[in-house]
Amino acid sequence: MSNDDTDLAAENQRLKKINAALISRVEAGHNESQAYDSFAHSVYLADQVRERTAALNTALSQLQQTNHELILAQQSAEQANQSKSKLMAAIGHDLMQPICATRLIAGALKEADSHSLSEPNIQKKLRAIDTAMVDMEDLLDSLLHFAKLESNNIEATVTIFDAASLLEQLAIESQYLAQEKGLDCRIHIPHCQLEGDIRLLTRVLRNLISNAIKFTDQGSILIGCRPRRDGLEIQIWDTGCGIEDQDLEAIFDEFTQLPNRTNGQGLGLGLANVKKLCRAMGTAIKVRSQVGKGSCFSLTVPYATRPAKTATSDLPYQHLKQCQIVVIDNDTSVRNALTDLISSWGAKVRSSATGLDLKPEIIQQADAFVLDYHLDKNTTGLDIFTRVISPNSHSPVLMITANRDEELANQLAASQHQLLYKPIRPAKLRSTLTSLVAHQAR
Amino acid sequence: MSTANIQTASSSHADPNLAVADIAQQIAVNDLALVLFFCSSEYPQQDLAAALAKYYPHTPVVGCTSAGELSPDGYHHHSITLIAFNDHNFTCASALVTDMANLTLASGQQLIDDLVHQIDQSCVAPVKENTFALTLLDGLSIQEEAFLKVLNASLGNIPLLGGSAGDDLHFQNTQVFYQGQFHSSAALILLINTRHQFHCFSQHHLLPMDDKLVVTHADAKRRRVYELNGLPASTEYARVCGIPESQLHNLNFAIYPLVVKVGQNIYARSVQKVHSDHSLSFYSAIEIGVVLTTAKTQDIVQQTQSWLAELQHHYGQPQLVLAFDCIFRLLEIDHQQWQPAMASILNQYQVAGFSTYGEQYQGSHLNHTLTGVYLGPVR
Numbered sequence: 001m002s003n004d005d006t007d008l009a010a011e012n013q014r015l016k017k018i019n020a021a022l023i024s025r026v027e028a029g030h031n032e033s034q035a036y037d038s039f040a041h042s043v044y045l046a047d048q049v050r051e052r053t054a055a056l057n058t059a060l061s062q063l064q065q066t067n068h069e070l071i072l073a074q075q076s077a078e079q080a081n082q083s084k085s086k087l088m089a090a091i092g093h094d095l096m097q098p099i100c101a102t103r104l105i106a107g108a109l110k111e112a113d114s115h116s117l118s119e120p121n122i123q124k125k126l127r128a129i130d131t132a133m134v135d136m137e138d139l140l141d142s143l144l145h146f147a148k149l150e151s152n153n154i155e156a157t158v159t160i161f162d163a164a165s166l167l168e169q170l171a172i173e174s175q176y177l178a179q180e181k182g183l184d185c186r187i188h189i190p191h192c193q194l195e196g197d198i199r200l201l202t203r204v205l206r207n208l209i210s211n212a213i214k215f216t217d218q219g220s221i222l223i224g225c226r227p228r229r230d231g232l233e234i235q236i237w238d239t240g241c242g243i244e245d246q247d248l249e250a251i252f253d254e255f256t257q258l259p260n261r262t263n264g265q266g267l268g269l270g271l272a273n274v275k276k277l278c279r280a281m282g283t284a285i286k287v288r289s290q291v292g293k294g295s296c297f298s299l300t301v302p303y304a305t306r307p308a309k310t311a312t313s314d315l316p317y318q319h320l321k322q323c324q325i326v327v328i329d330n331d332t333s334v335r336n337a338l339t340d341l342i343s344s345w346g347a348k349v350r351s352s353a354t355g356l357d358l359k360p361e362i363i364q365q366a367d368a369f370v371l372d373y374h375l376d377k378n379t380t381g382l383d384i385f386t387r388v389i390s391p392n393s394h395s396p397v398l399m400i401t402a403n404r405d406e407e408l409a410n411q412l413a414a415s416q417h418q419l420l421y422k423p424i425r426p427a428k429l430r431s432t433l434t435s436l437v438a439h440q441a442r
Numbered sequence: 443m444s445t446a447n448i449q450t451a452s453s454s455h456a457d458p459n460l461a462v463a464d465i466a467q468q469i470a471v472n473d474l475a476l477v478l479f480f481c482s483s484e485y486p487q488q489d490l491a492a493a494l495a496k497y498y499p500h501t502p503v504v505g506c507t508s509a510g511e512l513s514p515d516g517y518h519h520h521s522i523t524l525i526a527f528n529d530h531n532f533t534c535a536s537a538l539v540t541d542m543a544n545l546t547l548a549s550g551q552q553l554i555d556d557l558v559h560q561i562d563q564s565c566v567a568p569v570k571e572n573t574f575a576l577t578l579l580d581g582l583s584i585q586e587e588a589f590l591k592v593l594n595a596s597l598g599n600i601p602l603l604g605g606s607a608g609d610d611l612h613f614q615n616t617q618v619f620y621q622g623q624f625h626s627s628a629a630l631i632l633l634i635n636t637r638h639q640f641h642c643f644s645q646h647h648l649l650p651m652d653d654k655l656v657v658t659h660a661d662a663k664r665r666r667v668y669e670l671n672g673l674p675a676s677t678e679y680a681r682v683c684g685i686p687e688s689q690l691h692n693l694n695f696a697i698y699p700l701v702v703k704v705g706q707n708i709y710a711r712s713v714q715k716v717h718s719d720h721s722l723s724f725y726s727a728i729e730i731g732v733v734l735t736t737a738k739t740q741d742i743v744q745q746t747q748s749w750l751a752e753l754q755h756h757y758g759q760p761q762l763v764l765a766f767d768c769i770f771r772l773l774e775i776d777h778q779q780w781q782p783a784m785a786s787i788l789n790q791y792q793v794a795g796f797s798t799y800g801e802q803y804q805g806s807h808l809n810h811t812l813t814g815v816y817l818g819p820v821r
Contacts, residue, residue: 015672016672034662035727036727036728039726039807042591046804047704
């Protein structure tokens with residue numbers, strides 16, 4: 001054999017040995033009595049422990065994460081709960097006042113014999129009850145708004161509109177309310193195209209204006225504007241009691257009412273709602289105030305970046321435009337106020353103290369009637385309806401009255417006429433009229 | 443004199459009496475739960491036992507001989523390092539097993555049950571999660587694997603770690619110390635219960651390479667390998683290391699480690715000795731058909747530093763790192779002249795322990811590792 005052959009044979013021999021060793025190791029399997037197998041078994045177990053530990057640690061950290069999330073959820077639920085509790089407490093407290101007042105007055109009326117009650121006295125008590133009811137209605141209204149804002153994501157629908165048209169509209173409503181308190185309501189608005197969600201903006205401004213009126217006992221309300229670079233700053237000035245510097249942020253919190261700014265009215269939701277609405281519109285509500293002198297709330301609405309299709313086409317309640325409305329009320333100041341108000345919504349208004357002087361064609365052309373129930377000489381709105389309206393028109397009738405007598409309510413309900421109690425709130429009147437006219441049109 | 447929960451001191455006096463007296467000056471002798479020491483095998487053992495009895499008459503004293511001592515002052519040779527645990531934050535129970543080969547599952551369980559019971563009577567913290575087990579084994583017993591398997595099974599959730607006694611690389615006389623006497627072919631088991639938070643660990647600095655050595659002829663009982671890859675063992679080992687066979691000595695065993703792969707991990711099988719018949723003795727279990735892989739060492743200083751830093755991050759300021767440090771690590775550190783850097787790490791982390799002939803961790807007998815327990819602040 002050559003050297004190469006010898007080397008190959010040796011190599012072959014060596015590989016056979018390795019092969020045999022490996023085979024014997026594999027075939028021996030796992031033998032715990034062998035020291036090496038004990039070692040291999042131990043480290044294998046330790047490995048498994050490590051893996052299990054790692055898996056457990058992962059599971060643990062996941063659990064911790066879940067726990068953390070649950071805690072956050074719990075906290076948020078608790079916050080919501082607290083908020084709800086606050087709400088319930090506020091409702092309880094604020095609703096209780098008008099209810100108590102109503103019950104006291106009603107009790108007094110029930111106890112008194114007919115001799116001790118003069119007509120003016122009864123009227124006075126009824127007005128007090130009515131005021132209490134209006135307060136309750138306001139409370140429930142702001143609650144409903146709040147609940148709506150809480151449950152929905154508000155989405156702004158941007159349209160183009162004229163600043164003056166919108167604000168003049170609001171000013172007329174405001175003047176009606178301001179006059180009741182003996183306040184002067186002034187307006188200074190330029191014609192200028194703005195861009196934004198007119199519905200949201202209307203709600204905000206109406207809220208701010210009604211606040212201004214509510215918290216001002218004497219002086220005036222001014223609705224003004226200042227052109228700014230990024231838009232028109234709409235300002236609502238009042239000459240009310242003013243707000244301390246440290247309270248300027250708190251007034252926008254839910255259920256917050258400042259001691260000097262509360263007269264037993266409201267839940268403290270109005271400005272919280274305003275803040276939410278402004279955020280939805282992408283603007284911020286600003287306030288500055290001087291205690292004893294008054295406050296100014298303002299927000300800036302961007303100028304229109306494109307021309308409007310028609311300047312006022314986007315105004316709400318356009319159903320009232322070009323409508324013919326007949327107003328019948330024996331109280332001259334109320335009749336004039338109603339006429340101005342309804343005219344400001346674009347309707348054509350004919351008014352009358354008795355209804356008897358209206359020509360039949362006026363009745364025939366009317367889209368709706370606003371009828372006071374108590375007319376002069378013991379005539380009622382229902383009498384006028386029967387005598388003057390029903391022979392000539394099937395248009396809807398809105399009956400208004402300050403009398404909240406149950407029997408009367410039943411009687412009017414039977415007559416299918418819509419009913420509104422005095423004092424009439426402009427927004428309510430407008431929405432009711434709009435709905436009547438829209439219904440009629442369909 | 444220090445009155446810390448854990449005190450460490452060392453002395454290099456050759457006279458055992460002077461050495462212990464030196465240490466006793468540094469360490470308070472009262473209110474101790476345990477004294478643990480590691481000493482050079484060169485001390486006359488009866489004299490050392492007498493000196494320990496004299497200075498620590500009321501405290502359990504346990505320990506073993508070593509291949510070098512570690513303390514926060516650095517690495518020592520021919521010295522004694524002593525660690526004292528106070529009885530306010532520690533309690534311990536200990537036992538000696540003189541017949542390691544014959545510890546059965548039943549007798550092992552009985553032994554551990556007794557120790558746990560003792561701890562239960564005097565524990566300073568709930569046994570579960572506040573107790574660890576220490577083993578000090580005769581490093582030349584060749585019984586570690588079977589013994590540890592039984593012990594670990596009996597211990598359940600109590601973590602186990604420890605080291606094999608050394609004798610300054612003479613491979614003649616490794617001993618453990620228990621109840622005033624040195625014992626050979628014996629194992630010492632300690633349960634230590636503590637208020638301190640702690641973490642048991644084992645880490646190595648080896649990286650596997652490509653060469654494979656199959657054990658083709660061996661005497662498993664004596665951990666002696668005659669042939670690797672069908673060739674005389676030392677010849678083949680020297681060949682894959684790329685060094686002359688005549689250069690096979692302790693330092694090169696340390697620098698050219700062999701490992702086995704189990705699952706995803708590697709475990710060193712350290713060479714202990716070259717015999718004239720070209721066979722190799724190992725520090726841990728070996729078997730025909732086992733495949734050894736060559737490995738290289740990585741930066742031991744950097745690795746140790748970052749490992750201990752991580753432990754500190756998790757477990758707080760170190761009060762003591764009880765370390766069972768493979769003798770091969772010390773040989774490499776010496777060879778690379780890394781002692782100053784390592785000594786400062788020992789100081790920074792309050793490391794005390796000894797250079798071992800093998801480390802024990804979770805029931806496995808290991809080589810070439812730093813195994814230990816990191817004691818942080820009191821929980």
